[in-house]
Amino acid sequence: xxxxxxxxxxxxxxxxxxxxxxxxxxxxxxxxxxxxxxxxxxxxxxxxxxxxxxxxxxxxxxxxxxxxxxxxxxxxxxxxxxxxxxxxxxxxxxxxxxxxxxxxxxxxxxxxxxxxxxxxxxxxxxxxxxxxxxxxxxxxxxxxxxxxxxxxxxxxxxxxxxxxxxxxxxxxxxxxxxxxxxxxxxxxxxxxxxxxxxxxxxxx
Numbered sequence: 001x002x003x004x005x006x007x008x009x010x011x012x013x014x015x016x017x018x019x020x021x022x023x024x025x026x027x028x029x030x031x032x033x034x035x036x037x038x039x040x041x042x043x044x045x046x047x048x049x050x051x052x053x054x055x056x057x058x059x060x061x062x063x064x065x066x067x068x069x070x071x072x073x074x075x076x077x078x079x080x081x082x083x084x085x086x087x088x089x090x091x092x093x094x095x096x097x098x099x100x101x102x103x104x105x106x107x108x109x110x111x112x113x114x115x116x117x118x119x120x121x122x123x124x125x126x127x128x129x130x131x132x133x134x135x136x137x138x139x140x141x142x143x144x145x146x147x148x149x150x151x152x153x154x155x156x157x158x159x160x161x162x163x164x165x166x167x168x169x170x171x172x173x174x175x176x177x178x179x180x181x182x183x184x185x186x187x188x189x190x191x192x193x194x195x196x197x198x199x200x201x202x203x204x
Contacts, residue, residue, distance in 0.1 A: 011054075012137065015049060015052045015054055019048040019049055020045075020110070020135035022048065024110055026180070026183055026195075030183070030197035035111050035114050037108075038096040038097070039096045039170070042098055044180055044184045046058060046098055047185075048184055056098040059096070059097050060094055060096050060172055061094065061097075061166065062077055062079070062095060062161045063077050063160045064146050065149065065158045065159075066154065067127065067129040067130060067132065068128030068129055069130070073127055074149060075115055075116060076093070077094060078161075079093055079094075094166055094170065103140070104136070104143070105137060106136040106138070106160075110134045110135065113129040138158055142158075143158065144159050146161075
């Protein structure tokens, strides 16, 4: 890796960590669909990274993560074999993330443990979510096939697959909520700030 390339990667890591912290605190206080708000993280994350000089593009598709060593310790956002994408996107299991160059940026992985508990409460299973990073920067070369993630025992393997057909169905081009952008930028300016929302309080 050249020095310039290394510096760019370091800048991306620092910027992503900073944005991730702001988005996490915002979502924990204000998100009405915490645990299922990947689209919110994607659009606000794009704005905040853009403010830091990092231009990304939005991606909708399917994803899965190996979060624990057990057979069932996999979380997935992908349709069943026979599921069709409806004209309104109703009931479609999809995921949203950003891409920069050949790198996937996912700001929602801090929710994996929470999401596992949500699903376990619905189906009575017990998912060991031991892998739950604050955010994920994943080179596309390291993306695995969904079935490989399912069959693996090593934690941290991830599958991402773009599905362009979802772009119009989910209206991927719509601008983010101005109020959400304002609050996210406000948090980015000073991580010690606090805000009260329906879900609680950001930083007491």
